[in-house]
Amino acid sequence: xxxxxxxxxxxxxxxxxxxxxxxxxxxxxxxxxxxxxxxxxxxxxxxxxxxxxxxxxxxxxxxxxxxxxxxxxxxxxxxxxxxxxxxxxxxxxxxxxxxxxxxxxxxxxxxxxxxxxxxxxxxxxxxxxxxxxxxxxxxxxxxxxxxxxxxxxxxxxxxxxxxxxxxxxxxxxxxxxxxxxxxxxxxxxxxxxxxxxxxxxxxxxxxxxxxxxxxxxxxxxxxxxxxxxxxxxxxxxxxxxxxxxxxxxxxxxxxxxxxxxxxxxxxxxxxxxxxxxxxxxxxxxxxxxxxxxxxxxxxxxxxxxxxxxxxxxxxxxxxxxxxxxxxxxxxxxxxxxxxxxxxxxxxxxxxxxxxxxxxxxxxxxxxxxxxxxxxxxxxxxxxxxxxxxxxxxxxxxxxxxxxxxxxxxxxxxxxxxxxxxxxxxxxxxxxxxxxxxxxxxxxx
Numbered sequence: 001x002x003x004x005x006x007x008x009x010x011x012x013x014x015x016x017x018x019x020x021x022x023x024x025x026x027x028x029x030x031x032x033x034x035x036x037x038x039x040x041x042x043x044x045x046x047x048x049x050x051x052x053x054x055x056x057x058x059x060x061x062x063x064x065x066x067x068x069x070x071x072x073x074x075x076x077x078x079x080x081x082x083x084x085x086x087x088x089x090x091x092x093x094x095x096x097x098x099x100x101x102x103x104x105x106x107x108x109x110x111x112x113x114x115x116x117x118x119x120x121x122x123x124x125x126x127x128x129x130x131x132x133x134x135x136x137x138x139x140x141x142x143x144x145x146x147x148x149x150x151x152x153x154x155x156x157x158x159x160x161x162x163x164x165x166x167x168x169x170x171x172x173x174x175x176x177x178x179x180x181x182x183x184x185x186x187x188x189x190x191x192x193x194x195x196x197x198x199x200x201x202x203x204x205x206x207x208x209x210x211x212x213x214x215x216x217x218x219x220x221x222x223x224x225x226x227x228x229x230x231x232x233x234x235x236x237x238x239x240x241x242x243x244x245x246x247x248x249x250x251x252x253x254x255x256x257x258x259x260x261x262x263x264x265x266x267x268x269x270x271x272x273x274x275x276x277x278x279x280x281x282x283x284x285x286x287x288x289x290x291x292x293x294x295x296x297x298x299x300x301x302x303x304x305x306x307x308x309x310x311x312x313x314x315x316x317x318x319x320x321x322x323x324x325x326x327x328x329x330x331x332x333x334x335x336x337x338x339x340x341x342x343x344x345x346x347x348x349x350x351x352x353x354x355x356x357x358x359x360x361x362x363x364x365x366x367x368x369x370x371x372x373x374x375x376x377x378x379x380x381x382x383x384x385x386x387x388x389x390x391x392x393x394x395x396x397x398x399x400x401x402x403x404x405x406x407x408x409x410x411x412x413x414x415x416x417x418x419x420x421x422x423x424x425x426x427x428x429x430x431x432x433x434x435x436x437x438x439x440x441x442x443x444x
Contacts, residue, residue: 043063053211054141081107092135097160106140111405129419145174150337169350171352180319183220183273206329331371331376
């Protein structure tokens with residue numbers, strides 16, 4: 001009996017010591033991380049601008065972190081972009097005016113505005129482009145493709161009357177220009193899109209598809225019921241610095257368990273939407289040959305699933321071929337606006353267009369073919385970085401595929417090198433004050 005009591009006492013004592021140790025470590029970790037880190041989680045106040053789509057709430061503070069590489073807080077400008085205050089044409093009429101138009105790479109939530117491509121171009125211009133005074137405005141939002149970005153130009157950038165319009169093209173932009181593929185990725189209805197896209201007419205030509213301000217009423221619900229573990233996880237992620245520190249590292253080691261704990265698996269959600277959309281009239285033929293399972297685990301860009309990977313394949317399912325055609329249509333629209341407004345159109349192809357692709361660079365070559373057919377110059381950032389004797393992976397964070405400060409710097413230098421080699425870009429008259437859309441281009 002006495003021996004049994006002794007064993008029970010030892011077990012109870014061990015449990016008490018273990019619990020106290022865990023509480024002490026967790027408490028100490030919580031205190032340390034609260035003192036060391038400026039904020040806990042992303043906070044990105046958004047508004048829907050009719051005819052444009054989601055943007056940041058003008059003047060709102062935007063907080064962005066991946067819990068590993070960066071904690072950045074910046075204020076959105078008066079137009080709702082995470083960029084420096086836009087320079088009005090009246091203050092830039094004697095300068096070389098450059099409009100940067102893009103998605104999350106230009107948006108650059110991961111670095112301060114002082115380190116973004118926009119700022120670095122203005123800072124470096126006097127030394128790299130002698131005699132040229134550059135004024136650079138940026139118009140971008142995460143996830144936006146060129147069709148979506150047309151509204152950025154029409155509503156905001158056209159008033160700047162840029163000499164040079166730079167479309168920053170990334171590896172997911174082909175899919176971003178397909179309302180069907182983006183519906184798989186994000187879960188909105190392709191018949192009620194949250195931004196402007198393109199569609200085929202009955203005769204086979206391409207025309208714009210306007211955004212639906214009521215798109216939220218038509219989203220495809222792929223969420224599953226939340227159990228106790230998921231509810232507890234949500235509460236802890238909203239309140240505990242120490243728990244977030246543990247969870248982020250758990251997600252790197254066991255992503256599937258972390259997705260279960262989070263209560264949402266992007267890949268599984270994509271597959272569910274793919275099958276739902278395949279049942280809608282006209283989609284079966286477009287999605288023929290696409291099973292949604294071509295992601296590569298060593299490619300950080302497949303975190304969204306395999307939607308972007310077929311563009312690097314020799315043969316693509318019809319929906320992906322159509323996305324290429326829609327991208328060409330978007331370039332036609334931008335080219336028409338540039339010609340109307342007296343501007344030059346240039347594409348900056350980011351390093352990730354080639355960085356993770358197999359030999360053959362099919363994704364980049366597809367962009368290059370579209371641009372060459374329209375006589376639009378393409379600046380290859382991957383080649384520029386290689387020419388500096390550096391590795392393209394150094395342009396992004398260790399745990400985040402977006403540009404770090406070095407990536408923004410290289411992008412700025414590549415663009416400035418191009419402008420220096422083509423001085424006529426900055427000596428032409430520039431655009432006229434037009435804010436309406438240009439006449440539709442070809443689009444076959």
